Amino acid sequence: ELNLLLAAGRLNENTKNILKTEYAFQLNEVGSRYALRMAQQLLVTSAEFNVNNFHVPQDRSFVPSTAGNGDRPYKALVYVYMDGGMDSFNVLVPHSGCEAGKINYAQYADVRTNVALSQGELLNIPTDQQQVCSTFGLHPSLGDIQTLYNQRDAMFFANVGPLVEPVTKEQFQKKTVELPISLFAHNIQRVAAQSVIPQSNSPTGVIGRIADELTSQGYAAGAYSIFGTNTALVGTPDAGPPLDFIDANNGAEKFDEFTPSDRVLPAILNISKGGKSVFGETWGRAVAQTLERSEVLSSVIENAELETSFPSADTSSSIARQLRQVARLISQREILGHDRDVFYVRLGGFDAHTNLRSDLDNLMAALNAALSDFVEEMKAQSLWDQVTVLQASEFARTLTSNGEGTDHGWGGNYFMMSGSLNGRRILGEYPDDIRDDAPLNIGRGRLIPTTSWDSIWNGIAEWLGVSDLDSVLPNRGNFELYSESDLYD
DSSP states (O other), X not given: OHHHHHHTTOOOHHHHHHHHHHHHHHHHHXXXXXXXXXXXXXXXXXXXXXXXXXXXXXXXXOOOOOOOOOOXXXXXXXXXXXXXXXXXXXXXXXXXXXXXXSOOHHHHHHHHGGGOOOGGXXXXXXXXXXXXXXXXXXXXXXXXXXXXXXXXXXXXXEEEEOOSSOOOHXXXXXXXXXXXXXXXXXXXXXXXXXXXXXXXSSOOOHHHHHHHHHHHTTOOEEXXXXXXXXXTTOOOTTTSOOEEEOBTTTBSOOSOTTSOHHHHHHHHHHHTOOBSOHHHHHHHHHHHHHHHHHHHHHHHHHHOOOSSOOGGGGTTOHHHHHHHHHHHHHHTHHHHTOSEEEEEEEEOOOOOSSOHHHHHHHHHHHHHHHHHHHHHHHHHTTOGGGEEEEEEESOOBOSSOOSSSOOBOSOEEEXXXXXXXXXXXXXXXXXXXXXXTOTTBOSTTOBXXXXXXXXXXXXXXXXXXXXXXXXXXXXXXXXXXXXXXXXXX
């Protein structure tokens, strides 16, 4: 009956025999209800359920290896995505020591009106890089980021955004250069920021391409999303490491928590045997890899013991729990056999059309606490010099207020952290004028970026060991770029 109802009678004899065997075993052990459930679960993993043609099995099974053979010094990248469009001109603010006749705190406050932070509440940071002001202010909730910055373990990039090529205000207005598609739209600009190919509708992700290239160079790499699907980690199929999805609370969830893996996995792997159908074989390979990796990763995460208590993860903070899972996976790098890992984590809630001040206060406080705990854990693991954290968002927000918040912008300010960073600097060019008629203001305080994401990713990819940077950043020839030596000690 299951064969007819769920697979239109396409089940081959191998699959039917496995279902019968497992049904009989579960019926004897736990009863008919669970036996039927197990049979249904096994059936939906079969190629016959998921592919329309007949799957004739051949005598070869997929037994993918879940461990690499990494023997090079370890490095990891953690991509911290601020979803919704972070109001980053309330994260990095001009404070004092500004050049005469150019931006200063008074101009910032005049333009931002009711959403401006007061000068007295800002956390002062100097910059060792020439900028329009000698002192800037951080959002008051970023006290630990201020400390890391002053210790040279953090830096900022000013006025960054997706670009295909450099653009001026006149070129933007006359459309004489290629622009990112669908500027100011969340969904498209999210893809643009995470792909760094903003002229494409369906690109691969910049981190996915990095992982692909590292794999082609012989690195044993891991790729993990701790918050669902995203563009950033998408690479070319079969060119890089498998993309693993880890739950912030539960880790890597097993196929069936009630059945021992030493029984259910062999059954599924037998169902997933290679066959004459290319579609069925592709499905079988994917199922086998996914289920085996989920078993291995579940065990690895459960057995991981951190060096610190990571207190922020015991609160309601999602970003802290995500970063705790990152720390657990990093701690198990030798068991997994990796010498490179890339991670995606996400903090949402930045689309502040209303309640900007209070929402940003809460979000920055959660981010600050989570990153502080993560850095302490990396230091305790003696790995802080080997980890880079990069913050990003799809766009900044308008410098002008809509009365209760701000709307979708373009260029913004972001930070990067690492124990090996040459920090305490603000790279790029902080805008020297943000008034309505300013050269970069295209309306409502939307600023044209003067630093492309390509410039930053170039140095990070080089630090990770990528040799073919053009394959990772196809637009890099259009921009001035940061090299590894520009960013790191």
